[in-house]
Amino acid sequence: MERDSIIKVIALMVTAFGIGIDFTGALMLVPAIENSFDADITSTQWVLNIYALFFAMTMVAGGRLGDMYGHRKIMIIGLSLFLFASVMCFVSPSLDFLIGARALQGIGAGCVWPCTLAFGATRVSREEHRAMVMGLILAGVTTGNVFGPMISGFVVNLGDWRLFFLANVVFSCISMATAVLLMQRDKTHRTGEHIDFAGMGVLSFAVLLLLYALDVGSDWGWLSVPLMFLFFLSASLFLLFPRVEKRVKEPLLLPQMMQNPQFRITLGLNMFNVSAAFVGLLYFPQYMQKVLGWSVFESALGLAPLTVLLAVGSIVSGTLYNDFGPKRLLFWGYLCATIGAASVVVMPAGLGYFQILPGMALIGLGATLTVGPSGTAAVCAVKPERAGLVGGLSFMVHLVYGAISVACATAIMYMVSLSRFREHLAKAGIDMSQADQKAINGGTLTTKTAQAVMQKFSAPEAEKIKSALSMAFDSGMDMAFVFSTLSVSIGLVLALMLDEKKLHKIES
Template identity: 80%
Template structure:
């Protein structure tokens, strides 16, 4: 590869690295954000969910806009949005402001990522180097996935979680400069492309309402009229999305693709593989900090068995696709992830870190064998000219279902841990108001509200409550992984139903 091309690839890898550190790094900040804004876990889950949702829903449009107006131009716009939102998060005065900035950052990432891939595939590499270039870009983002938690854990240990977003500002600035200096402007663009903004808007609102309902369900009551109305409206919008897709010129889900049984199966395989990984990325760091008492930096290192496998495996699995076939890879991958999620439920809390270590390794291995092959299989289930659309669509489904999985798991976790906490306090003879139990449930006990509640207790009662909260968190996490186990196991069935003979070959 020529020196000029190598420099351009490095520039794209820096951009990919910035995307990678943000996704996993922000998860390590959840306990610190809870303390800073006196929030609970049902609120801080939006740090992951809102980003994943807006990233997913913007990505297809970002790729299409790049086709129309130039991938370099759209990527620079995305980097500007990413940089601006990072500054907003750096100065966020409250949790709602932070979540809004996180949503905006998802929009920026949704413009950056497809355009980064397109530039690597079409403007930087020769045909014979394309696979190498795409692998290097993927290595950039997965390396970011590994280093993100380490960076965020380090800044939390310094005493200010906001410093993590300063890293986003630095990488966004560097990426913008290298793109302007090293990536040439494009002159040829597609014409006649249409973007399904109506479909994306309706689907986004439907999913957003579903996530919101799962967030407030424990407070409103799962059978309350307002909550049922939110779920009903979400279902109505999903029905409307289906009708809109039949009328627009270029829908997200082309009817002829949805009539393809193998494509539907591969789309499902792109969904279910994310449940255990997303739930683990959210809860493993919290378990290490809230139950084991580890620092944020120690928790980042403790998460390495999962993040390193996700990073290395996503590159290696591509080389296994043709040798072993997607059916075999995904079956064993889903089996591994199912066993990993189930091990979290089965192993006792008394094992400490060893309760989650086997699960992290098995979930990471499962993701290694399913994420890449499921995306490739989806592309191979349709005609080659639809590869770009299906690649973006499969990743969109992947992220949206990941956000839904986290919301469902958190609703289950919060309800189960609150029930466990109440039972333990009753057995210990501690009479604590329900409102106070909700305030300290699954928390770090260092928020202002939690400290005020704990201040009402004598020393013996305080130790009993601390032990009860840790046990309740573990009980809630176990129930969250019951859901993850069931969700991931659905992929086993789909892997068995996949007919490899109806997928075209990949080079």
């Protein structure tokens, strides 16, 4: 590549690095946030899910706004929102306030990311360099994924998880400086574009209601009338979405694109590759902290087999894309991820860290071979002026399904762990109320609520309760990965169905 192109790619990688730090770094803060706000995992999962949802639902609009008004301009606006939201996260007085600030962070990131991808896809002088550039941008994100947990561990060891969001502020400022100084203004824009706010709103509310229903299911009762009503409303909105799309001028899913069966398969391949990785990023650190007793920083280092493979592999998959094509990369990637998720379930619990080590490595390798190629295949299937739209669309389905996967896995994990916890308590001869069981199930014993529960029992009983909680958490995590295994295996089938010769340029 020419020197000018290399400089632009470095600038894009810096921006991607800042986004990558925020995502995995926030995951590592979950136990500390539980302690700070006296919450449990079903509540604190929203720190991840609300960010992923708003990130996902903003990306298509962000990509189209970039196509209309200039990717550089929308990127700077998005970075400004992200910077403001990071400050709000730092000063959050409550969990609800923090979740709201994370939603705003997601909106900012949703404006930045598709424009970053579009820059990579359209500012390369030679067509054969496109896949490599996309791989380098993804490497910027995944390198941030590696350093994010380490930054989280460091600030938690300092005694305040809020300091992590100051790192967001620093990298947002650096990214804005590189965008202003190194990225050229767009010379051509698409005119007459329309943004499908109606479709975005219907789909967002459908997903939000589904996530909320999965969150409160254990408290309300899975067969309760209010919960069934929430599921009904969510399903109704999902069914309404295609009808809304037929009436708007320019829908989220352009008919020209969706008429190509191979493009639809590619979108599916962007979805299912995320299930094992998202669930692993949430539960592997918690397993290390809640079951193995590791510190946040030790857990960040323990997560390295997953995060380092993601970072290194993004570069490798970008260079392999042209040589091997997406079909082979996606098939082997999905196969690795499926085996990795299944290994977490079948490995004996007594192995400790080695129970999850093979799974982390294989899930990381699987994500390496699927995330980049599936996104690149989708972006390369359209004309350059549609790169922002499709870049946002492919990652929208990626993150929306990721949020749904985490919510489903957490609901399964909570139900199974609560059931196993009750069984272990009964075997130990400990009488604990159902309210107290729910209060400490799946969480950390250092919250105020958990400490109040534990004070009701003698020291020997407390040790038995801690042991019961660890075994219950392990059982719940196993069932969460059963869900992930089934989910990722769908992608394996889609990879076999992909026909590269028919993945053609779409007239749009």
